[in-house]
Amino acid sequence: MLGSGILQGLLVTAKNFVGSFHDPARYTTLEYPEVKPALPEAYRNFPFLVCDNATDPLGTLRCVACQICEKECPPQCIYIEKSRDKKPDATGKPQIYPAVFAIDTSVCMSCQICVEVCPFDAIKMDQVFEVATTDRYAALLLDRGQLTKPNTYFHTIHPTEAAEVDARLAADRQAAEEKARVAALAKAKAPAAPQAPAAPVAKRDQTPESAP
Amino acid sequence: MIAAALTTDSFLERLPVLARDTVTGRLPESWRWMAGSLLEIIAILAGFGLLFAYLTLAERKILGRIQNRPGPNRTGWFGLLQPFADGVKALTKEDVVPAGADRVLHFLAPVVLVAVSLLGFAVLPFGRHLVAVELDTAVLYFFAAGTATELAVFMAGWASHNKYSLLAAMRALAQLISYELPLLLSVVPVVLVAGTLSTTKIVAAQGGWSLGFVPHWHVFTPWGAAGFVLFMVAALAESNRSPFDLPEAESELIAGHLTEYSGFKYALFFMAEYFGMCALSGMAVTLFLGGWGAPLAQLEWIPSYAWFTAKLLVLLLGFIWIRATLPRLRLDQLMKFAWKFLVPLTLLNLANAAGWSLTAGWTGPLQLVRWAVALALVAVPFVVLGRTLSAGSAPRTYRFA
Numbered sequence: 001m002l003g004s005g006i007l008q009g010l011l012v013t014a015k016n017f018v019g020s021f022h023d024p025a026r027y028t029t030l031e032y033p034e035v036k037p038a039l040p041e042a043y044r045n046f047p048f049l050v051c052d053n054a055t056d057p058l059g060t061l062r063c064v065a066c067q068i069c070e071k072e073c074p075p076q077c078i079y080i081e082k083s084r085d086k087k088p089d090a091t092g093k094p095q096i097y098p099a100v101f102a103i104d105t106s107v108c109m110s111c112q113i114c115v116e117v118c119p120f121d122a123i124k125m126d127q128v129f130e131v132a133t134t135d136r137y138a139a140l141l142l143d144r145g146q147l148t149k150p151n152t153y154f155h156t157i158h159p160t161e162a163a164e165v166d167a168r169l170a171a172d173r174q175a176a177e178e179k180a181r182v183a184a185l186a187k188a189k190a191p192a193a194p195q196a197p198a199a200p201v202a203k204r205d206q207t208p209e210s211a212p
Numbered sequence: 213m214i215a216a217a218l219t220t221d222s223f224l225e226r227l228p229v230l231a232r233d234t235v236t237g238r239l240p241e242s243w244r245w246m247a248g249s250l251l252e253i254i255a256i257l258a259g260f261g262l263l264f265a266y267l268t269l270a271e272r273k274i275l276g277r278i279q280n281r282p283g284p285n286r287t288g289w290f291g292l293l294q295p296f297a298d299g300v301k302a303l304t305k306e307d308v309v310p311a312g313a314d315r316v317l318h319f320l321a322p323v324v325l326v327a328v329s330l331l332g333f334a335v336l337p338f339g340r341h342l343v344a345v346e347l348d349t350a351v352l353y354f355f356a357a358g359t360a361t362e363l364a365v366f367m368a369g370w371a372s373h374n375k376y377s378l379l380a381a382m383r384a385l386a387q388l389i390s391y392e393l394p395l396l397l398s399v400v401p402v403v404l405v406a407g408t409l410s411t412t413k414i415v416a417a418q419g420g421w422s423l424g425f426v427p428h429w430h431v432f433t434p435w436g437a438a439g440f441v442l443f444m445v446a447a448l449a450e451s452n453r454s455p456f457d458l459p460e461a462e463s464e465l466i467a468g469h470l471t472e473y474s475g476f477k478y479a480l481f482f483m484a485e486y487f488g489m490c491a492l493s494g495m496a497v498t499l500f501l502g503g504w505g506a507p508l509a510q511l512e513w514i515p516s517y518a519w520f521t522a523k524l525l526v527l528l529l530g531f532i533w534i535r536a537t538l539p540r541l542r543l544d545q546l547m548k549f550a551w552k553f554l555v556p557l558t559l560l561n562l563a564n565a566a567g568w569s570l571t572a573g574w575t576g577p578l579q580l581v582r583w584a585v586a587l588a589l590v591a592v593p594f595v596v597l598g599r600t601l602s603a604g605s606a607p608r609t610y611r612f613a
Contacts, residue, residue, distance in 0.1 A: 001595060001598060002594070002595075002597075002598025002599070002601075002602055003598070006537070006538065009537045009538060010533060010534070010537050012537070013278045013533065013536050013537045014533070016277070016278050016279070016280060017274065017277045017278045019280075020277045020278075020280050020281075021277070026280050027280050027281075027282075028280060029280070029281045029282055031282070031285075
């Protein structure tokens with residue numbers, strides 16, 4: 001009958017109206033600044049640098065300034081200057097470190113290629129989306145200090161990936177120690193043998209496919 | 213007003229009149245009439261101005277809830293200060309007048325529209341003693357004054373010197389004139405049965421209860437129910453509300469006749485739209501829903517103006533509900549609906565009401581016959597007309613979608 005469609009429509013809107021007061025499935029609005037959204041684990045926007053020790057972030061950077069990410073970055077938003085000296089990294093081995101590491105987030109396109117190519121698991125994708133500033137030049141160019149965040153933070157934002165990275169790094173370290181021990185034993189057994197290469201290079205060897 | 217009735221009424225019922233008399237009593241005798249009228253004008257302006265403000269908020273909140281979002285809730289507690297923030301915003305915006313526009317008409321159109329849409333409130337009985345002007349021909353005056361809004365709408369469209377404004381104004385004229393007819397024809401049965409054009413007397417005619425609990429409101433008769441629905445449909449179109457908001461169809465005509473208006477002039481158009489809506493709803497309450505009358509005799513201790521306000525708000529919420537539900541009609545559908553559906557039904561309803569008032573003396577089983585005939589005269593034409601008009605157009609099959 002004429003008008004029955006209108007009545008059905010009125011019923012639908014009435015259900016929505018009432019439902020929005022008690023049914024969370026109908027009322028999905030989050031009042032943003034007060035209520036933060038629960039981000040999906042795979043959400044990413046800009047990269048950050050992982051450090052192993054939160055109390056000394058710049059001293060325990062995993063980054064060794066190999067500049068692979070800088071070269072691979074499609075929009076070329078990464079700028080790295082190598083240090084002239086070496087500092088011990090988290091495992092105590094002397095390493096080159098980035099004297100300057102800057103990412104221009106106004107250029108970054110969040111492609112995650114820097115993360116894919118990094119052989120050291122030193123750069124990962126962050127989830128901070130509140131990046132508005134009043135200065136569109138300097139404030140969007142993030143330096144080393146702003147980019148560095150501890151591994152524990154990485155665990156909070158991407159738990160699955162962080163657990164996998166930690167397990168892999170620990171296995172690598174163990175394998176390297178095992179190799180060094182075997183090499184030391186061999187060296188002790190055959191004193192005439194030529195000097196063995198320094199043992200813990202395993203980290204670099206582990207990701208050959210991504211190194212250029 | 214009526215001194216004898218005043219003494220028997222409750223204090224709350226007399227309160228508005230007492231307040232007015234206290235103020236005017238301090239003035240010399242010859243000024244009292246003028247001061248009283250001014251007070252009534254101020255009361256209407258303030259009351260309906262505030263109603264307009266909070267109606268916009270209510271509309272936005274309700275539309276929001278129906279679309280599963282909260283609606284404005286940042287300005288003040290629950291967004292209660294939002295209308296005032298909107299007002300300040302409208303006042304501080306730049307008032308742009310197009311170079312080619314007729315400056316005088318462009319300025320005059322919103323002013324005339326608001327002024328004209330306020331005229332109708334003069335004759336609405338808001339309560340037992342609350343009517344600004346008691347006219348013998350109040351209904352006629354109400355609709356005559358309301359019709360002048362069409363002039364203002366066309367003024368806006370013409371003066372803007374903009375093709376969208378002009379097209380929309382022409383649409384608006386076609387729509388408003390087409391729906392004027394069913395609007396008036398749906399009122400005629402009430403005048404016929406009540407035998408008067410005075411709004412106060414029409415309300416008085418709906419007083420009393422049959423069986424002790426069914427009020428004698430016109431809406432509880434077959435012709436009254438049909439007339440009420442027809443009146444509300446025509447009122448929707450008259451006040452340019454969805455689904456009849458063709459004159460300001462955003463998707464087709466930018467903003468219609470409002471395209472070249474900004475700042476407070478734009479706000480005035482909205483004010484006029486809401487005033488028109490309130491006035492027509494108030495008229496519907498007066499004509500069909502028993503005006504300020506209480507639904508039950510036991511509830512008469514609640515002041516009459518509270519009942520009027522409650523009924524008015526229910527109708528206004530109905531307007532908002534319908535706006536949230538229905539999509540906009542096409543222009544040809546609009547015209548077809550008015551001329552082929554509403555006008556015949558209102559004419560039949562007039563005949564129905566005439567029969568009803570002629571058979572007022574029937575009692576006993578004849579009363580049943582009277583009701584059956586009246587109900588059939590409402591239902592059968594509705595079904596038959598609906599079937600014939602929608603034949604071939606529904607259900608629609610989408611061959612390429």
